[in-house]
Amino acid sequence: MTEIAPQQHLRERISAHLEVLYPDLEKAALLDDIVGLMALDHRCFMPSAHKNLWDESDTLVITYGDSILREGEWPLHTLHDFLRRELRGLISGVHILPFYPYSSDDGFSVINYVEVNPSLGDWKDINAIARDFDLMADLVINHCSSRSLWFENFKQRRDPGMDYFVEVDPKTDLSEVVRPRTSSLLNEVQTLDGKRHVWCTFSHDQVDLNFQNPKVLLEFVKIIRYYLDMGVKIFRLDAVAFLWKIPGTTSLNLEQTHEAVRLVRTLIEHAVPEAIIITETNIPLRENLAYFGNANEAHLVYNFSLPPLLINTMVSGSCQALKKWMMGMPAAQDGTTYFNFIASHDGIGLRPAEGLLDDADINQMVALMQKSGGRVSWRTLANGDNRPYEINISLFDAMRRHLYPDNENDGEDGFQEQRFVCAHALMLAVQGVPAFYIHSLLATENDENRVLHTSHNRSINRHQWVADDLESQLGTNSHHARIFQTLKDLIALRSAQAAFHPNAAQYPLHLGDEVFGIRRESHSSGAAIVAIYNISAKRQEILLADLNLDETAHWLDILNDDVDVRSQASLVLEPYEYRWLRRCDNVTATQ
Structure with missing residues (x-):
């Protein structure tokens, strides 16, 4: 039997994906374009099935490019200096949250996908970090900024962009659509052809892209190729569950969405065999696990159920729900594993706790977090009711109180630091690759001033440290220094234990x-x-x-x-x- 060359294998795989996504399209030109971008002028590899691209030494840090600032210095340079000085040899990778020019949502409303936000630095700074750490970057694939060139062209009715967005007649029945926001799904915009209504899952500044148009797919193939060339190893597919829209359906987790993820997997594993896909799908457990596919979609999925369950465990003093959930968790097959975290730049998502914690437990936890300064973000149900979607709070302050307090101290019992560290020690032990949000590593408190400045709940856990202040805190016996050193010691110890392999x-x-x-x-x-x-x-x-x-x-x-x-x-x-x-x-x- 003649062995299939990697490039031919890539072509056949892409063709099969396109047949599912665009069954009525003449696909020869599109296929040639994609193969040309990913293979013809580059090396092409035959991927290995069910290969683990990680081991017990892998731990990631999640951070914004400007989480640490020093006057007169580019933030990416300051971040790189901190990572090298404090975490080199301990962490294997760093997820720099969107570092592109943006208009809102702290980076997730992308204006230009192939530029670095000039307030952070440039591609040389990104390249330098990628040389020292496995770089994880966001592929913000569901939507782009209303201030992007594509959307400006949409309003001017010219290419590229004229047909890049999802237009819907406002009379269309969209009641089945599932989304995590209370704003209206459709936004009315004025174009040269008159008023149009565009689909906006998250906000009116984040306009959903129309992947039913193969030209949009081709744009993202170009972006993927560029990111690979710039040193990106781990691709975080942001909000990918919402990618494909069909009115009359939930437009969530559709089969075409899964096929698109499989296509992205095919592209990167033929181009860079060590590259990894992680899907950001903040949805109930069973739907989230579906993004493993048959080890042919995401290499890693966010373990979104872990944060609310683990936090509930620590503040309630009962591990019953956590243990029940873990007993029902399927073992990740080789070539896939879980991405474990407790805190992130967003908040404590509550949808992944549905069916794992009852409403009374969730409401009790929400009330406790509010006592410790937390905010609550809401989503609208089909019947018009609002339901808590996520709790916005720093993880350190989330551990300030426990449930069932006496009247004297309102739940503050002096064990905040111990609860906080214990939660991370537990996270480090469970199956998967652990990731620390930088403000958890540093035990940063709620940033109330930032919330007042931005009027966004999520800003409460997006503090920006002044580098000199941080260095001063880490040089004293502050809780920041104590916890940072303890967590570093735990990471180092974990990395030497074969029994803590992610699989x-x-x-x-x-x-x-x-x-x-x-x-x-x-x-x-x-x-x-x-x-x-x-x-x-x-x-x-x-x-x-x-x-x-x-x-x-x-x-x-x-x-x-x-x-x-x-x-x-x-x-x-x-x-x-x-x-x-x-x-x-x-x-x-x-x-």
Whole structure:
């Protein structure tokens, strides 16, 4: 049998994707254009199926390009300096949130996809960061800015852009459309041909692109090629679940959307085999997991259910919902895994908690976060009711209180730091690649002034540090310094444990509601770790017999000088204390 050359394989795969997306289109010219962009003048590779492109040493940081500022210096240069000085050798990658010129939403309303926002720096600064860290960048694929050249051309009825957007007759029944905002779906705009109504899933400044037009697809193939050439390794497909629109449907997670993701996967894996796709789909669990496909869509999916469940666990003192969810989570097959985080630049999404937490639990958590300064963003249901969509709060302040407070301290019990660190130690232990929002690494508080300045709830967790102030804080015994050092130590320790490989098996343990436990075990090496967490404000005693430790092996407490715990009848955990116990068959351990 003749082996198919990579370029021919690419052509055949693209052709199959286009047949699904554009069944009535004569596709030869479009196919030639796409192959020409991705292969003809570049090397083309045959992708490997079910290959893990990550291991236990991988941890990412999520940050804006201007999260740290120094007077007289480009923010991207300041960021790079901080990453090299504080995190080199600890983190493998950095997600720089949209660094393009934009008009709103802190970057997600893109004016020009192939320029760097001149207030941040330029492509040389991006290239420099990409040389030191795996660079994750946003492909803001669902919409662009109303101030983009494409949309200006749409209003002037000229190319490119005249037919790049979704026009809908306002009389069309769009009641089935699912979206995360309360603003009107259609925005009326004046064009040279009169008034038109364009589809805007998120805001009227973010106009949805019309992927039913293959010219829009071709524009994004050009953008993908450019990003690859500029050093982007990880592509975050922003809001991709909303990509394909068909009135009369939910226009969410349509089959054409999944096919478009498969097409993007085909393009990048033939061009750069180490490149990775991650889908940003803030939707209920089952729909989110569908973006793995058959290991032919996203390499990683955001584990959106983890933040609300983990935060609820820490503030309620009960891991019942978290444990139930984890027991039902499918193991990610090789070539795919979860992208774990607790906090992000947005907020604590609540849709992924639907069906996992009941309404009473969600409302109770929302009320608690509001007591700690949090805001709530809402979405409109089909019946016109509003429902909480996300909680906007810094993660550090989200851990300020616990539920069921006494009347004296209103839930503030002095365990804020312990709760905060315990939550991250738990995140580091579960299956997937961990990611830290920079303001979680630094334990940044709510930024009330920024909210007042921008009038946007999400600004509360988008603080901008002055570099000298940050360095001063990290040089003292501040909570910022204490937590930053603790988290760095945990990241370093995790990266040396084969049992924490993102695809290592995981088994939740049954230790009651106030103690969460999980066993991780490597398929390849057999390495095993049992991680246990007191997620309550009370001291807990765990019988070793309940941990089902292999009796013939040593079990070393790697967070406490490798003490062998075998001889102990039980382990005592102080409030929010945690232990990582590593199996070791032949060792001289501390008693």
